[in-house]
Amino acid sequence: MKTFYIETFGCQMNAHDSEKVIGTLVSEGYTQVPTPDAAELVFYNTCSIRDKAEQKVFHRLDQFKRDGKGKTFAVLGCVAQQEGAKIFEKAPHVSMVCGSASYNQLPQMLVQLEAGNRRVTGLNLDTEDTFETPLTRRNNPHRAYITIIEGCDKACAYCVVPFTRGPERSRTSESVLSEARQLADMGYSEIQLLGQNVNSYRDPSPAGWDFAQILDAVGRVAGIRRVRFTTSHPRDFVKPIVDAIDSNPALCNHVHLPVQSGSTRVLEAMQRLYTREQYLERIAWMKAARRPIAITSDIIVGFPGETEADFEATLGLLDEVEYDAIFGFKYSRRPNTPALALGDQIPEEEKSRRLAIAQERQRQIQIRRNAGYVGAVEECLVEGFNKATGQWIGRTTQHKTLNFLHAAAGGDDLTGKYVAVRVTRAGPNSLVGEWVG
Ligand code: 5AD
Numbered sequence: 001m002k003t004f005y006i007e008t009f010g011c012q013m014n015a016h017d018s019e020k021v022i023g024t025l026v027s028e029g030y031t032q033v034p035t036p037d038a039a040e041l042v043f044y045n046t047c048s049i050r051d052k053a054e055q056k057v058f059h060r061l062d063q064f065k066r067d068g069k070g071k072t073f074a075v076l077g078c079v080a081q082q083e084g085a086k087i088f089e090k091a092p093h094v095s096m097v098c099g100s101a102s103y104n105q106l107p108q109m110l111v112q113l114e115a116g117n118r119r120v121t122g123l124n125l126d127t128e129d130t131f132e133t134p135l136t137r138r139n140n141p142h143r144a145y146i147t148i149i150e151g152c153d154k155a156c157a158y159c160v161v162p163f164t165r166g167p168e169r170s171r172t173s174e175s176v177l178s179e180a181r182q183l184a185d186m187g188y189s190e191i192q193l194l195g196q197n198v199n200s201y202r203d204p205s206p207a208g209w210d211f212a213q214i215l216d217a218v219g220r221v222a223g224i225r226r227v228r229f230t231t232s233h234p235r236d237f238v239k240p241i242v243d244a245i246d247s248n249p250a251l252c253n254h255v256h257l258p259v260q261s262g263s264t265r266v267l268e269a270m271q272r273l274y275t276r277e278q279y280l281e282r283i284a285w286m287k288a289a290r291r292p293i294a295i296t297s298d299i300i301v302g303f304p305g306e307t308e309a310d311f312e313a314t315l316g317l318l319d320e321v322e323y324d325a326i327f328g329f330k331y332s333r334r335p336n337t338p339a340l341a342l343g344d345q346i347p348e349e350e351k352s353r354r355l356a357i358a359q360e361r362q363r364q365i366q367i368r369r370n371a372g373y374v375g376a377v378e379e380c381l382v383e384g385f386n387k388a389t390g391q392w393i394g395r396t397t398q399h400k401t402l403n404f405l406h407a408a409a410g411g412d413d414l415t416g417k418y419v420a421v422r423v424t425r426a427g428p429n430s431l432v433g434e435w436v437g
């Protein structure tokens with residue numbers, strides 16, 4: 001049993017966990033293959049943020065229900081932690097169930113699998129462990145993720161994450177910085193700091209750094225040109241973070257600050273720990289910055305008890321903030337969460353209606369905002385080439401996609417390079433431009 005396949009669902013934390021899991025498996029003598037058919041061991045690294053995400057893994061497993069072709073199946077990540085050993089009943093061909101807080105034990109668990117144990121579990125959440133490994137197999141040669149804090153200590157009423165990823169555990173600043181320096185030496189130029197709530201980072205070593213300090217320090221590592229971070233919780237988003245962005249050119253002009261709702265009443269029911277006004281105060285800090293900071297957000301429509309007036313308050317907030325982008329979601333009931341008891345009061349069609357209205361409102365805002373970039377010259381990190389359109393795909397510091405033509409490049413591969421591009425056209429979701437050398 002020496003070949004494995006892994007498919008990853010969910011957020012960047014999961015994507016990065018998979019990079020670490022892959023590194024661990026390879027160091028244990030396993031070889032990654034590109035399809036489940038070619039693999040002896042099949043891993044699904046799962047997400048349970050909404051019901052739809054959770055169902056995906058069961059669809060995948062169903063495909064092998066009757067004929068597993070002698071393969072061994074392992075479920076990792078948030079669904080594994082949430083459902084635990086129940087997965088063995090739902091999908092008897094699964095042999096291993098392991099949550100993210102137990103990845104340190106993967107080598108021992110693999111030994112148990114090899115020994116023929118068909119019910120291997122790693123489900124302890126009560127842990128101080130962080131998954132730090134020198135073995136990470138990074139997917140992208142230019143942009144690297146670094147986890148700085150795992151878990152979440154908040155109790156948002158809709159959210160499953162505290163139950164799937166456990167309590168907050170921060171890495172030491174020295175460990176984070178040495179990883180950043182090593183990545184810079186390897187040629188990475190962009191670093192993305194990850195955590196369910198990066199703002200509550202607290203260095204456990206005597207230095208005792210907060211998030212703004214580690215952010216600034218990573219931005220000062222020689223060779224690192226861009227630093228991003230996600231996700232921020234408004235309650236812990238403090239002014240020194242904006243000051244750090246203003247004073248450190250390597251920190252990108254972008255903050256993702258999920259608001260969830262524009263109604264203080266709903267925010268309270270969601271147990272978000274801030275009011276609409278307090279959220280807008282944080283937006284005001286960013287708008288007052290010297291740097292043009294792009295702001296993006298997540299919203300949930302149809303939380304139990306959300307009235308038409310509450311929903312209007314969210315629309316009004318979109319107009320007021322003028323986000324660069326939002327991710328909108330229909331409320332989905334999740335196991336274990338405090339909001340479960342409230343039922344699912346808003347009918348599905350009504351949720352869809354609200355979501356469509358919010359997304360259309362935001363689309364108009366993005367058309368307006370993006371039009372303002374026409375004529376500007378933006379620095380882009382080139383992510384690749386789109387053969388269908390003949391355009392290079394660039395990413396601006398504000399995290400906008402800027403597709404551009406570059407006739408002079410000839411056969412040269414620009415991927416991973418930083419180039420200057422003049423914006424010539426703008427759409428709601430991306431910009432188009434020309435290389436200006
Ligand atoms: N239902 C719908 N959306 C949710 N999110 C988190 N939990 C739920 C849920 N139960 C959304 C939030 C969060 C994003 C990652 O997913 O907007 O910021």
Ligand code: SF4
Pocket residue numbers: 009010011012013014046047048049077078160161164165
């Ligand atoms: Fe999904 Fe949340 Fe788990 Fe990420 S942390 S994989 S978004 S449930």
